[in-house]
Amino acid sequence: xxxxxxxxxxxxxxxxxxxxxxxxxxxxxxxxxxxxxxxxxxxxxxxxxxxxxxxxxxxxxxxxxxxxxxxxxxxxxxxxxxxxxxxxxxxxxxxxxxxxxxxxxxxxxxxxxxxxxxxxxxxxxxxxxxxxxxxxxxxxxxxxxxxxxxxxxxxxxxxxxxxxxxxxxxxxxxxxxxxxxxxxxxxxxxxxxxxxxxxxxxxxxxxxxxxxxxxxxxxxxxxxxxxxxxxxxxxxxxxxxxxxxxxxxxxxxxxxxxxxxxxxxxxxxxxxxxxxxxxxxxxxxxxxxxxxxxxxxxxxxxxxxxxxxxxxxxxxxxxxxxxxxxxxxxxxxxxxxxxxxxxxxxxxxxxxxxxxxxxxxxxxxxxxxxxxxxxxxxxxxxxxxxxxxxxxxxxxxxxxxxxxxxxxxxxxxxxxxxxxxxxxxxxxxxxxxxxxxxxxxxxxxxxxxxx
Ligand code: PLP
Numbered sequence: 193x194x195x196x197x198x199x200x201x202x203x204x205x206x207x208x209x210x211x212x213x214x215x216x217x218x219x220x221x222x223x224x225x226x227x228x229x230x231x232x233x234x235x236x237x238x239x240x241x242x243x244x245x246x247x248x249x250x251x252x253x254x255x256x257x258x259x260x261x262x263x264x265x266x267x268x269x270x271x272x273x274x275x276x277x278x279x280x281x282x283x284x285x286x287x288x289x290x291x292x293x294x295x296x297x298x299x300x301x302x303x304x305x306x307x308x309x310x311x312x313x314x315x316x317x318x319x320x321x322x323x324x325x326x327x328x329x330x331x332x333x334x335x336x337x338x339x340x341x342x343x344x345x346x347x348x349x350x351x352x353x354x355x356x357x358x359x360x361x362x363x364x365x366x367x368x369x370x371x372x373x374x375x376x377x378x379x380x381x382x383x384x385x386x387x388x389x390x391x392x393x394x395x396x397x398x399x400x401x402x403x404x405x406x407x408x409x410x411x412x413x414x415x416x417x418x419x420x421x422x423x424x425x426x427x428x429x430x431x432x433x434x435x436x437x438x439x440x441x442x443x444x445x446x447x448x449x450x451x452x453x454x455x456x457x458x459x460x461x462x463x464x465x466x467x468x469x470x471x472x473x474x475x476x477x478x479x480x481x482x483x484x485x486x487x488x489x490x491x492x493x494x495x496x497x498x499x500x501x502x503x504x505x506x507x508x509x510x511x512x513x514x515x516x517x518x519x520x521x522x523x524x525x526x527x528x529x530x531x532x533x534x535x536x537x538x539x540x541x542x543x544x545x546x547x548x549x550x551x552x553x554x555x556x557x558x559x560x561x562x563x564x565x566x567x568x569x570x571x572x573x574x575x576x577x578x579x580x581x582x583x584x585x586x587x588x589x590x591x592x593x594x595x596x597x598x599x600x601x602x603x604x605x606x607x608x609x610x611x612x613x614x615x616x617x618x619x620x621x622x623x624x625x626x627x628x629x630x631x632x633x634x635x636x637x638x639x640x641x642x643x
């Protein structure tokens with residue numbers, strides 16, 4: 193019998209459009225068409241308010257690394273909430289889940305990084321980076337080193353500093369960004385910008401754009417270079433093998449801090465704990481978030497190299513922090529999340545088993561007439577859609593083909609993400625062989641319908 197008190201999808205949508213202004217959305221479209229309402233999830237699947245099932249090949253927003261429905265995380269939150277639902281870390285105070293979590297992170301981070309500053313998100317982590325880097329150079333008596341260099345199409349969050357460090361033109365346009373003291377250099381996007389160069393040659397050239405920028409600005413004015421190991425939101429841009437060694441050489445030569453944004457790559461996505469380990473990098477700072485708690489609760493942080501933490505400590509008071517820095521309930525969930533990743537050897541599984549299978553599976557889509565390039569590392573993947581595979585010619589209205597393909601996939605019960613005409617995948621790290629088959633069958637069907 194119909195229950196008259198049940199709210200229908202249309203009623204939800206109307207209420208949502210009336211009162212909820214959405215992030216990263218066209219709110220005029222939402223008023224006209226309504227939003228998708230996700231109601232529950234289990235493992236790698238989601239269900240919407242009409243009961244339709246989707247395979248979540250994007251792990252929420254690159255974050256639900258353990259998949260949905262892990263009872264240990266629910267219990268960790270509930271237990272911590274009863275014992276101590278909130279306390280802050282200011283004024284020489286700490287809490288036990290934060291101590292244990294910092295200890296676990298130091299254990300899995302590169303060996304020269306042993307101290308963590310906690311935040312509530314990846315954007316807050318990068319705002320923290322902005323202030324930490326300048327504070328560091330002040331303490332080192334080089335206050336003129338203020339400029340931080342990011343990359344075109346990089347993504348470091350949506351706060352004013354985060355969006356400035358990022359290099360998304362669409363974000364810079366809104367709010368007159370970047371703020372002063374931020375510059376940008378090339379991204380190592382060989383398929384789109386490599387021209388006639390080999391990937392190796394192009395990787396070196398893209399890296400050298402950093403050296404040219406440093407020289408143009410005056411190296412004594414440059415504080416840091418910030419980059420994602422693999423650009424995520426910018427289109428899963430896998431750098432050629434020559435890129436990172438050349439960047440590492442340049443930052444060392446000019447004595448510039450290296451900030452490696454691990455918000456997506458961290459916690460197993462590449463088959464190593466951090467992208468820095470995958471590419472053998474020596475970061476001074478690593479912003480983290482997302483996979484730290486598998487997205488179950490909001491928490492982020494900045495992992496610091498020993499020399500950096502020592503210098504900052506030497507400087508006395510650090511006048512920075514958030515009410516929810518290292519929130520104890522979020523920290524307890526993150527702690528249990530990291531322990532499960534360890535106990536179940538999930539990072540190793542990405543490296544040796546499911547990661548290679550995923551890469552092989554998506555590579556089979558490269559023959560499709562709509563596909564220009566398939567690329568990926570670990571459980572990150574991208575499929576670039578082009579009009580002409582030989583000339584790499586794009587479709588005229590950039591983004592419309594990607595959006596169409598994404599919508600076709602949604603119709604078939606598959607969540608992918610499109611940036612421009614690049615389809616991106618970042619499934620939960622617990623995805624299995626059966627899910628992989630579903631992913632490939634549905635992606636292929638979406639490509640056929642788009643073509
Ligand atoms: N850094 C990177 C590399 C990201 O991909 C993101 C989010 O997608 C952020 C920072 C910002 O994190 P948050 O959305 O938690 O503020």
